[in-house]
Amino acid sequence: MKKIIIIVIVCILLAGYYLLVDNKSDIDNPPDSTQIDQTVQDNTAPSLAQKDFSDMGFFDDGYEIVEYIRTSDGDTASFIVDRLNVKVRFLAIDTPETAKENAEAERWAEEAKEYTREILENADLIILEKDRKDDSYDKYDRLLAWVWVDGELLNYKLVEMSLATTRYLRDYHNHYSALLDIEKEAKKTELGIWSE
Numbered sequence: 001m002k003k004i005i006i007i008v009i010v011c012i013l014l015a016g017y018y019l020l021v022d023n024k025s026d027i028d029n030p031p032d033s034t035q036i037d038q039t040v041q042d043n044t045a046p047s048l049a050q051k052d053f054s055d056m057g058f059f060d061d062g063y064e065i066v067e068y069i070r071t072s073d074g075d076t077a078s079f080i081v082d083r084l085n086v087k088v089r090f091l092a093i094d095t096p097e098t099a100k101e102n103a104e105a106e107r108w109a110e111e112a113k114e115y116t117r118e119i120l121e122n123a124d125l126i127i128l129e130k131d132r133k134d135d136s137y138d139k140y141d142r143l144l145a146w147v148w149v150d151g152e153l154l155n156y157k158l159v160e161m162s163l164a165t166t167r168y169l170r171d172y173h174n175h176y177s178a179l180l181d182i183e184k185e186a187k188k189t190e191l192g193i194w195s196e
Contacts, residue, residue: 044182046153046175053127057082058145062130068120073098074112074163077120081128081143089142090155091131092179094167096193108193112163116154123149133172146174159183162192 051063058064058081066079074095078087096106098113120126129146130136138144147154153175158164160182169179187194 044178046156046178048127048129048148048151048153058128058130058143059136062132064128066126066128068123068126071113071117071120074109074116074158076142077116077147079126079128087142088128088145088147089138089140090158091134091144091146092166092169092173092175093155093158093164095158095164107196108163111192112158115158115161115163119149119154119157125150129174131174134170153178155179156182159186162186162189162194165193 049063053063053065056063056065058066064081066081069078069080069085071077072087075090075093076087077090078085080086081088095112095116096109097103098109099105125148127148128143129148131144131146134144136144149157155164156175156178159166159179166179166183169176173179186192
C-alpha cells in the first residue's frame with residue numbers, strides 16, 4: 001500500500017513539474033507580433049452566411065449564385081444574374097480607373113483589373129449579396145453588390161491588397177466595420193495605391 005501511495009505522489013509531482021516547465025516556455029517564447037497581427041487580421045475578415053444558396057434570387061432573397069462573364073474594371077464586372085447579363089459595381093469600394101476615350105489609365109488600374117479578372121475567372125463559386133439597406137443600382141444603372149468568391153469577399157480583398165479604397169461606404173452597410181479596419185491596415189503597408 002505504501003508503494004502505491006509513493007508512486008501516486010511521484011506521479012503528481014512529475015505532472016506538476018511538467019506543467020510548470022510548459023507554462024514557463026510560453027512565457028519565455030511568446031508569439032511574435034506578426035503572428036498576433038495575422039490572427040487579428042484574419043478575425044476581421046467578413047464571412048459568408050452559412051445558407052443553401054442554390055435556389056436563392058438576388059432581389060427576393062438577397063443572395064444569388066452567378067456566372068462570371070467579364071471584367072470591366074477592378075471594381076466592376078458582368079455576371080449572369082436572374083438569367084440576364086448584368087454589369088455589377090462592387091459596393092463600397094473604388095479602384096483606380098482604367099483608360100477611357102479621353103483619359104489614360106490611373107496608376108494601379110491595370111493591376112486592380114487583372115487581380116479581379118484572375119480571381120473571378122478561376123472561381124469555383126461566385127455569390128452576389130444584396131445590401132438590403134442600399135439602393136439596388138447606381139446612377140449608371142449598374143447593379144450594386146457584395147461579391148463573394150469561394151467564400152471570400154472580393155470587395156474586402158481588393159482593399160486588403162491595396163488595390164482599392166473604401167468609397168460611398170455607409171455605417172449601415174453590411175460589412176462597414178470590416179472594410180474600415182482593413183483599409184486602415186492596408187494604408188500602413190504603403191504598398192499599391194498607398195505607395196504614392
